[in-house]
Amino acid sequence: MPLLEVNGLQVEFKTHDAAVRAVNGVSFALEEGETLGIVGESGSGKSQTVLAMLGLLASNGRASGQALYRGENLLGMPAKALNRIRGNRLSIIFQDPMSSLNPYLTIERQMTEVLELHKNLTRREAKKRAISMLEAVRIPEAAHRIGQYPHELSGGMRQRVMIAMALLCEPDILFADEPTTALDVTVQAQVLQLLRDLQRDFGTSIVLITHDLGVVAGLCEKVMVMYGGRVMEQCDASTLFAKPSHPYTIGLLRALPRLDQEGGELAGIPGNPPNMAHPPAGCPFHERCADATAECGERAPALEAVGTHGLRACHRPADALITRYQEQSHV
Ligand SMILES: Nc1ncnc2c1ncn2[C@@H]1O[C@H](COP(=O)(O)OP(=O)(O)OP(=O)(O)O)[C@@H](O)[C@H]1O
Numbered sequence: 442m443p444l445l446e447v448n449g450l451q452v453e454f455k456t457h458d459a460a461v462r463a464v465n466g467v468s469f470a471l472e473e474g475e476t477l478g479i480v481g482e483s484g485s486g487k488s489q490t491v492l493a494m495l496g497l498l499a500s501n502g503r504a505s506g507q508a509l510y511r512g513e514n515l516l517g518m519p520a521k522a523l524n525r526i527r528g529n530r531l532s533i534i535f536q537d538p539m540s541s542l543n544p545y546l547t548i549e550r551q552m553t554e555v556l557e558l559h560k561n562l563t564r565r566e567a568k569k570r571a572i573s574m575l576e577a578v579r580i581p582e583a584a585h586r587i588g589q590y591p592h593e594l595s596g597g598m599r600q601r602v603m604i605a606m607a608l609l610c611e612p613d614i615l616f617a618d619e620p621t622t623a624l625d626v627t628v629q630a631q632v633l634q635l636l637r638d639l640q641r642d643f644g645t646s647i648v649l650i651t652h653d654l655g656v657v658a659g660l661c662e663k664v665m666v667m668y669g670g671r672v673m674e675q676c677d678a679s680t681l682f683a684k685p686s687h688p689y690t691i692g693l694l695r696a697l698p699r700l701d702q703e704g705g706e707l708a709g710i711p712g713n714p715p716n717m718a719h720p721p722a723g724c725p726f727h728e729r730c731a732d733a734t735a736e737c738g739e740r741a742p743a744l745e746a747v748g749t750h751g752l753r754a755c756h757r758p759a760d761a762l763i764t765r766y767q768e769q770s771h772v
């Protein structure tokens with residue numbers, strides 16, 4: 442049994458003028474110790490996919506489908522049972538640590554509270570555990586820092602504290618929603634290295650949300666590319682980088698700076714993601730896709746297996762797209 446198995450997840454928001462289907466039939470499995478990247482531009486449904494599983498949707502949102510954690514469906518689970526799992530077996534870190542840390546409480550207070558609640562530790566034991574976790578995320582002088590308030594720490598350090606807090610109860614799965622976006626490039630690299638180390642040392646499974654395929658390359662074994670609430674392509678990360686088979690994935694890869702092609706032009710994907718209150722008919726990407734045909738505007742392609750490659754949702758032949766990409770990028 443996979444650690445986490447998501448089947449046909451849908452998320453719908455009620456708004457005054459329309460029902461917004463933010464996530465439309467997402468399915469994936471996560472094995473123990475595995476790292477999955479969820480990639481896509483802004484608004485593609487990445488965050489809502491994860492928030493839905495953790496019961497954290499806004500009040501106008503509703504999730505359906507299945508999200509089985511060790512065989513138990515998280516969707517529709519009573520609040521009490523879900524609370525016990527959340528923050529203990531499943532943890533989440535967000536992009537902006539300041540929005541999740543309480544500015545009025547010391548780091549010690551925020552960390553020990555979690556342990557007292559979920560692990561029944563005494564204040565003293567909890568503090569010891571909290572300090573060792575701060576050391577694990579390489580906060581220098583952890584025993585001193587733990588007495589400080591969030592604003593006394595740098596942005597990179599606050600993000601480390603967030604990660605330490607998320608890992609306190611040794612969760613099975615760490616969901617990280619754009620954990621490095623707000624940080625400068627050097628600190629980004631350090632935080633990613635930290636996640637890699639933690640995964641090695643604690644065997645934590647990670648679901649990493651990012652709009653940056655470069656981040657996926659460094660950390661993830663599997664990747665799921667989302668657009669307009671749907672999965673466009675889903676496969677091993679190494680396959681995705683060597684043989685992308687979906688025009689959207691190819692567009693994202695083209696937008697990545699490449700160290701070996703200095704001065705080369707960076708081609709972003711022209712146009713903007715769709716307004717999910719009024720999504721286009723057919724494939725959500727067809728309006729921006731240079732390869733689209735009439736069929737693409739009429740019928741949304743199903744997510745189907747392509748040989749041993751993985752899964753993709755596209756009407757155009759995979760082989761031709763892969764070959765063209767490889768020729769044009771000289772890989
Ligand atoms: N409470 C809400 N009411 C209505 N629509 C919502 C609500 N929350 C999110 N949405 C819509 O759901 C869609 C998916 O949002 P989501 O937050 O998952 O995007 P994302 O892929 O995480 O993007 P980003 O990279 O910007 O974080 C968006 O179109 C968004 O506007």
Ligand SMILES: [Mg+2]
Binds near residue numbers: 487488489618
């Ligand atoms: Mg998001």
